Every structure is written in C-alpha cells, then in structure tokens.
Amino acid sequence: MDATALLLSRLQFAFTISFHIIFPSFTIGLAAWLTILEALYLATGRPAYRVVFEFWLKIFGVAFGLGVVSGIVMAFQFGTNWDVLARRSGPIQGVLLSYETFTAFFLEASFFGILVFGRPRVPPWFYLFSTAMVALGTTLSAFWIMVDNSWMQAPVGYAIENGESVPADWPKIIFSPVLWVRFPHMLLASCITGAFCVAATGAWYLLSRKFHAEAQIMLRMGLGLAAALVPVQLFFGHLNGGYVVHYQPAKMAAIEARWHDQKPASEVLLAWSDERNQRNLFAITLPPPFGSLIDSDSLTAGEVGMNSIPLQDRPPMIIPFFAFRIMVGCGLVMLLLAWVGSYRNVKGSIEQGRLLLRAIFLSFPLPFIAILTGWFTADVGRQPWTVYGVLRTADSVTPFLTTRAATISLIVFCAVYTFIFAFGVFYIYQLLRAGPEGSLVRAPAAAVPNRPMSVVDEPVTVSSLRVGEGE
Amino acid sequence: MVQFWVFVLAVSILFYVLLDGFDLGVGILFGFTLNEQRRREMLAAVAPLWDGNETWLIVAGVVLWGAFPVVYATLFSALYLPLLVMLAGLILRGVAFEYRNKTERMRWIWDLSFAGGSSVAAFIQGLMVGALVEGLPISNGQYAGGEFGWLSPFSLLCGVGLCLGYTLLGACWLVRKCADEVRDSAYRLIPSLSIGLLVFLILVFAYALVESLRIMSRWLERPYLFVFPAVGIVAAIVLAASVRQRRDGWPYYMVVLIFAAAFGTLAISFWPYMIPFTRGRRGAAFESGLHVLGRGSVRLPAHARLHRGQLQRL
Numbered sequence: 001m002d003a004t005a006l007l008l009s010r011l012q013f014a015f016t017i018s019f020h021i022i023f024p025s026f027t028i029g030l031a032a033w034l035t036i037l038e039a040l041y042l043a044t045g046r047p048a049y050r051v052v053f054e055f056w057l058k059i060f061g062v063a064f065g066l067g068v069v070s071g072i073v074m075a076f077q078f079g080t081n082w083d084v085l086a087r088r089s090g091p092i093q094g095v096l097l098s099y100e101t102f103t104a105f106f107l108e109a110s111f112f113g114i115l116v117f118g119r120p121r122v123p124p125w126f127y128l129f130s131t132a133m134v135a136l137g138t139t140l141s142a143f144w145i146m147v148d149n150s151w152m153q154a155p156v157g158y159a160i161e162n163g164e165s166v167p168a169d170w171p172k173i174i175f176s177p178v179l180w181v182r183f184p185h186m187l188l189a190s191c192i193t194g195a196f197c198v199a200a201t202g203a204w205y206l207l208s209r210k211f212h213a214e215a216q217i218m219l220r221m222g223l224g225l226a227a228a229l230v231p232v233q234l235f236f237g238h239l240n241g242g243y244v245v246h247y248q249p250a251k252m253a254a255i256e257a258r259w260h261d262q263k264p265a266s267e268v269l270l271a272w273s274d275e276r277n278q279r280n281l282f283a284i285t286l287p288p289p290f291g292s293l294i295d296s297d298s299l300t301a302g303e304v305g306m307n308s309i310p311l312q313d314r315p316p317m318i319i320p321f322f323a324f325r326i327m328v329g330c331g332l333v334m335l336l337l338a339w340v341g342s343y344r345n346v347k348g349s350i351e352q353g354r355l356l357l358r359a360i361f362l363s364f365p366l367p368f369i370a371i372l373t374g375w376f377t378a379d380v381g382r383q384p385w386t387v388y389g390v391l392r393t394a395d396s397v398t399p400f401l402t403t404r405a406a407t408i409s410l411i412v413f414c415a416v417y418t419f420i421f422a423f424g425v426f427y428i429y430q431l432l433r434a435g436p437e438g439s440l441v442r443a444p445a446a447a448v449p450n451r452p453m454s455v456v457d458e459p460v461t462v463s464s465l466r467v468g469e470g471e
Numbered sequence: 472m473v474q475f476w477v478f479v480l481a482v483s484i485l486f487y488v489l490l491d492g493f494d495l496g497v498g499i500l501f502g503f504t505l506n507e508q509r510r511r512e513m514l515a516a517v518a519p520l521w522d523g524n525e526t527w528l529i530v531a532g533v534v535l536w537g538a539f540p541v542v543y544a545t546l547f548s549a550l551y552l553p554l555l556v557m558l559a560g561l562i563l564r565g566v567a568f569e570y571r572n573k574t575e576r577m578r579w580i581w582d583l584s585f586a587g588g589s590s591v592a593a594f595i596q597g598l599m600v601g602a603l604v605e606g607l608p609i610s611n612g613q614y615a616g617g618e619f620g621w622l623s624p625f626s627l628l629c630g631v632g633l634c635l636g637y638t639l640l641g642a643c644w645l646v647r648k649c650a651d652e653v654r655d656s657a658y659r660l661i662p663s664l665s666i667g668l669l670v671f672l673i674l675v676f677a678y679a680l681v682e683s684l685r686i687m688s689r690w691l692e693r694p695y696l697f698v699f700p701a702v703g704i705v706a707a708i709v710l711a712a713s714v715r716q717r718r719d720g721w722p723y724y725m726v727v728l729i730f731a732a733a734f735g736t737l738a739i740s741f742w743p744y745m746i747p748f749t750r751g752r753r754g755a756a757f758e759s760g761l762h763v764l765g766r767g768s769v770r771l772p773a774h775a776r777l778h779r780g781q782l783q784r785l
Contacts, residue, residue: 061569062569062573064522065522065566065568065569068525069562069565069566072525072529072558072561072562072565073558073562075529075532075533076532076547076554076558078543078547079536079543079544079546079548080547080550080551080554080555081551083548084544086536086540086543086544086547087540088540089540090536090537090540090541090543090544091540093536094534094537094540094543095537095538096537097533097536097537098530098533098534098536098537098538100533101526101530101534102530105526105529105530106526108522109526110523112522113519113520113522113523117518117519164540398544398548398551399613400548400613400615401548404618405552408552408555412555412556412559413555416559416563420562420563423566424570427569430573
C-alpha cells in the first residue's frame with residue numbers, strides 16, 4: 001500500500017463528501033418548507049405564498065441538481081478508492097445505500113419532475129402531494145445515510161464471515177441508539193439551514209427595500225422556525241455527546257483536549273494541544289466537575305483522557321477539538337439571532353433594526369459551517385478507523401492504487417467541483433438578486449404545442465400573481 | 472436470495488441503459504446542432520427525466536456493492552481512471568440542465584459541457600464494457616493490470632459502438648417527443664445510425680469469434696439463446712418499417728427491444744459468470760476469489776455489469 005495514495009484518497013473523500021453534503025443539507029430543509037408554503041397557499045389562497053414558493057423552487061432546483069451529480073460520485077468512490085472497505089462492509093453498507101436509492105431517490109426524482117414541470121398539468125392537491133413526496137424523499141435519504149454512518153461509528157448487528165461484515169440483525173442496525181440521536185441532529189440541522197437561508201434572503205430584501213410582502217414572509221417564517229428548532233438542536237447535540245462518551249471515548253478525549261483520566265473532570269474551553277508531547281500548550285479551563293457535567297450529565301463521573309488510549313488507536317486532536325467548538329459557536333450565534341429576531345418580529349419592530357437585519361442577512365453561512373464542522377468532528381474523530389473498532393482507515397484503501405492515479409483524480413474532482421460550485425453559487429446569487437419576480441433570461445419563443453415536457457426554460461410566470469402594493 | 476439480487480441488478484443495468492441511454496444520446500445529438508430553438512426543444516425532451524434516469528446508475532452501483540461486494544470493489548478499483556472520466560462527464564452534463572437557462576452570455580460553456588459530457592460518459596461506458604468482455608487481468612482475486620489495463624483497441628471500439636447505440640436511442644426519443652424540424656432531422660439520422668450500429672456489431676462479433684470461442688460453444692450448448700437475436704432482428708425490421716411510415720411512437724420501443732434482446736443474449740451467454748472468462752494470456756481465473764453475499768460461495772452466480780455495450784454482440 002502506498003502511503004501517499006492513502007492520504008490523497010482520504011483528502012479526496014473528505015473533499016467530495018463535504019462538497020456533496022452542502023446541497024442535501026440545504027434541500028432537505030427547503031423541501032419541507034416548500035411543502036408548508038404550498039399547503040398555506042392552498043389553504044389561504046394568498047398569492048404571496050405562491051410567489052415565494054415559485055421563487056424558492058428555482059433555487060431548490062439548482063441545489064438539487066448539484067446534490068444529484070455530486071452524489072453519483074459517492075456511489076462509485078467506495079469501490080474505486082476504498083476497495084478493501086467495500087469488500088468487507090458491502091453486505092451492510094451497500095445494502096443500506098441500495099435501500100436509500102429505492103426508497104428515496106426514486107421519490108425525489110419522479111416527483112421533482114412534477115414540481116418543476118407539472119404545475120399546469122396536475123390538480124392542486126396532487127401538486128401539494130408531490131411537494132410532500134419530494135420532502136419525504138430527501139428525508140428518507142438522510143435517514144439511510146445516517147444509518148450507514150452510524151453503523152460505521154458504532155457497528156452493531158453484524159457478524160464477521162470470511163473477513164466480511166455481514167448483517168446478522170437488521171433491526172439492531174436500524175434501531176441503533178446511536179442512529180436515533182444522530183438522525184434527528186442531522187434532520188434538524190437541515191431544517192435550520194433552510195430556515196436561515198430563507199430568513200437571510202428576507203432580511204436582504206428588507207435592507208434593500210424590495211419585495212416587501214415576500215420578504216416579510218421569508219423573514220417571519222425563517223426566523224420563527226429557527227427560534228423553535230435551534231434549542232431542540234442544541235439538546236440533540238448534547239445527546240450526541242452521550243453516544244460519543246459511551247462508544248468512542250477516544251473521540252471525546254480529542255473533542256475535549258483531555259489528556260489524563262479525571263474523576264470528576266474539568267472542561268477545557270479553549271486550548272492548543274501539542275500531540276507530540278501529549279499536553280496542552282495553552283488552555284482556558286473550567287474546574288471540575290464541569291467536564292463530567294457536560295460529557296456525562298454527572299457531578300462525579302470519571303472521563304477518559306487521551307493518554308489511556310493506545311497510541312495506534314488515537315484520532316488527531318486538533319481537528320475534532322476546533323471543529324466541535326466552531327459548530328457549537330455557530331449554533332449559539334444562530335440561537336441568539338433567531339430569538340432576538342423573532343422577538344422583534346412579534347413586536348413588529350424588526351424592520352427598524354437595520355443592524356439586526358444586516359446580521360441576519362450575513363448569517364446564512366453559519367448553518368453550513370456548523371454542518372461541515374459537525375461532520376469533521378464526527379468523522380475525523382472516528383479515525384483511525386473507517387468502521388469503528390473493526391477496520392482501520394489505513395487498511396481500507398485500494399491496495400494497488402498508485403499515487404499518480406490518486407493525484408489525477410483528486411485534481412480532476414477539485415477542478416470540476418470548483419468550476420460547478422463557482423457557477424452554482426453565482427447563479428443562485430443572481431436568482432436571489434433578481435428576486436421573486438425576476439427572470440434572468442428573456443422568455444423563450446413559445447413552447448412547442450401539444451408536446452408535454454417542452455417548457456424547460458420557460459420562466460415561471462408570476463407577474464399575474466404579484467402581490468398588491470397595499471399588502 | 473442470490474437470484475433475486477442478480478435479477479435486481481440486471482434490471483437496473485438494463486433500465487439504466489435504456490433510460491439514460493436516450494438522454495445521453497440526446498446530449499450527443501445536441502452537439503451537432505447550433506440552432507438555439509432546436510437545442511431548446513431537444514433539452515426539453517429530456518430535462519424532466521434525466522435525474523430519474525441517472526438514478527438507475529446509482530441503483531446499479533449500490534446494488535452491486537451490497538450484493539456482490541467483491542465484484543464491485545474489484546471492477547471499480549480496476550476501472551479507476553475511466554470511472555473518473557465518466558463521472559466528470561456526468562457531472563458536467565448534469566449541471567448543464569440547471570445552468571444553461573440561467574445565462575445567455577456563457578451558455579456556450581454549458582452547451583459544450585452538455586454535449587461533451589454526454590459523449591464522454593457514453594464512450595467510457597462502452598469502453599468499460601469492452602474491457603470487461605475482453606477480460607481484465609486479475610491475479611489472486613485482485614486486479615493486476617495497472618492504470619491502463621482496460622485500454623485496448625477492442626475497448627475503444629466498444630466505446631464508439633455504445634456512442635452509436637445511445638445516439639440511436641436519443642434520435643428515436645426525439646422522434647417520439649418533438650415535432651417539426653427536430654423530429655424530421657432525427658428521422659433522417661436513424662437509418663445511418665442503425666447501419667453504423669450494424670457494422671459495429673458485425674465487427675464485434677467477428678472479433679469475438681476470433682478471440683474467444685468459448686462464447687460460441689455456449690451458444691451451441693444453449694440453442695434457445697437464438698431466440699434473442701431473432702427478437703432483435705424482428706425489432707430491426709419493424710424499426711425500418713416504422714421509420715419509413717413515420718410512426719413517431721414506434722422507433723424508440725423497437726430500439727429498446729433491440730437493446731433488451733442483446734442484453735438478454737449476453738446475460739445468458741455468460742451466465743453463471745459475472746465477470747466473463749478472463750483473458751487467458753494474462754492471468755489466473757478471476758472467479759475463484761469471489762464471494763457472494765458473504766456466504767463464501769465461490770461460483771459467481773451472474774453476469775452483471777458487463778452487458779451494457781455488449782448489446783452489440785447481437
């Protein structure tokens with residue numbers, strides 16, 4: 001095995017999966033919100049809901065497309081770069097991903113077509129149903145991915161036969177306690193991401209004094225949803241700590257920069273650890289029993305330090321430590337913004353607070369940063385294992401992969417992803433700037449009559465639905 | 472259980488070929504017209520369907536992984552570079568659907584990536600099938616052919632062949648979905664594409680005879696196999712008639728039938744091997760290292776990924 005090829009494969013996996021997760025985490029929440037909007041529109045008949053729906057559907061389309069294409073890569077990458085992992089865990093991981101495609105992708109793909117092209121052709125209730133099915137599809141997809149990743153974090157319900165992990169107890173895998181704290185954590189993260197992106201857009205329009213009615217809907221619903229969900233999310237985040245303490249003490253020691261066993265334990269707030277000499281060079285620490293309280297909900301519990309973990313089983317410390325703190329920091333800032341913003345919304349004074357609006361506008365990267373750093377914490381902290389305690393990362397890689405091939409693929413993925421990401425962000429920015437009314441390009445010549453599916457770039461006509469000035 | 476997974480896998484590969492085949496084919500044809508109105512109509516004929524179609528590729532990939540992990544790992548790591556290129560092609564053509572209508576000035580970039588990405592993806596898929604049919608060098612259950620072990624005149628030929636096949640599917644799809652000029656020019660292409668495909672099939676068949684008589688002996692052992700080419704020939708005749716009479720709905724289904732017949736031919740001529748007889752001059756038997764569903768059964772109970780372009784074998 002080639003050490004450089006291993007490192008390059010790890011970088012490539014980290015890069016491609018980080019890129020990929022950005023889009024599903026946005027679209028999962030957005031799909032649920034679109035369903036609510038469509039239901040509200042059907043219930044109230046208020047045109048503004050429809051305008052907001054059509055507008056966000058366009059943005060959903062771009063993000064969904066990027067999610068689809070970057071997701072295909074994932075289905076192949078386990079085989080190309082992680083030959084040994086693929087052989088050994090296929091009967092579990094491959095099967096879980098098969099369930100994902102059957103339950104989730106087909107729902108998404110079929111009903112998304114109806115969302116984009118079917119409005120004039122299906123009855124309103126069916127359109128709403130299609131929206132809900134897209135949302136269900138994205139949620140199911142998240143579910144199976146979390147089952148898969150949770151199994152890698154804390155493998156249960158398997159047996160080893162001829163070196164392969166084979167499923168021995170599917171219910172145990174699917175009802176793993178680890179999964180049932182992690183799946184809500186990811187789902188909430190996605191909803192909060194959607195909520196903040198919507199609220200930030202609303203704040204932007206209010207700041208630039210346009211699309212007033214739509215902006216109010218976006219800001220009110222986005223902030224309201226976030227205000228309700230962020231505290232729940234913090235709670236689930238705390239529950240996640242519980243599984244880490246129980247199943248992966250090494251990861252917890254890394255997250256807490258804790259070198260020595262302590263009972264009760266102190267809590268390191270900020271530190272720079274020196275992994276070579278197994279100490280913290282600088283640390284701001286809360287005294288015991290804060291560490292035990294945070295990690296184990298106890299005043300007296302003992303916590304494991306990194307020095308108790310055999311050298312070959314230790315994850316790196318710096319990345320999980322800082323990634324975790326950045327994630328929590330983003331969460332707290334979002335909580336503050338959501339609560340203050342919702343409070344001012346209720347008081348009806350949000351539009352006067354331009355500073356607050358500006359802060360909300362600029363907050364849209366926070367949920368993405370929180371999701372990425374959360375995953376860095378989980379998966380860098382899982383090292384040096386791919387399947388925790390079962391298969392090491394170093395043993396998972398394709399044995400005959402050459403440095404040259406791995407370099408080429410990493411460069412190609414970086415180039416292609418940078419290219420499509422740059423344009424994707426640019427087009428989403430243009431769509432946002434054009435606003436609910438705008439259309440980026442001229443209306444095409446009339447679509448071919450009597451030929452369904454010939455309206456691909458016919459801009460959604462919403463001018464007739466434009467909200468009146470008085471609203 | 473194994474039979475079930477083989478069935479699922481075979482169906483998802485066939486569906487992928489038939490469905491993404493036409494939208495990749497439309498992508499290839501897209502590169503040959505510069506007229507914006509026509510391009511728009513061609514794109515509209517596949518835009519609502521492409522992501523559903525491509526989902527079958529993911530299905531095939533992950534079912535292969537779940538049911539036959541060793542085959543998945545061996546093939547995908549062996550085809551490292553071609554898969555990379557195919558994925559890049561699929562990514563670039565996929566985003567083009569969303570991106571090209573967002574801009575006018577830079578539309579050429581996405582037109583290029585749509586046509587180019589579709590062509591490259593189709594070519595590589597054919598190439599991989601060709602490499603598989605020819606046999607990848609394997610020793611001790613591991614791929615042993617180096618970075619370019621899949622490259623051969625035969626695999627390149629299969630790449631071109633699948634491009635032809637997909638383009639034919641795409642043209643028939645346009646006949647079905649579009650009107651006026653787009654339909655008419657698609658009609659004009661069908662005869663030459665069909666003849667091109669036929670020439671290709673003859674070449675491949677001749678090569679197969681020269682290179683690997685084992686396939687021929689299977690045919691003699693299993694005479695019922697001749698049903699499939701017979702179906703293919705009937706479909707080809709109906710295709711010709713429907714093009715002559717301009718029955719818009721028919722050509723696509725006839726080409727589907729031809730593809731399916733070829734697929735069936737292949738599936739049965741290789742059964743029960745998943746990866747065809749390996750290239751004698753290069754390496755040990757492949758199947759010995761393979762396990763199925765972790766049960767350690769050694770004989771590989773299927774033909775799996777290969778058949779896509781082997782269609783040609785008809």
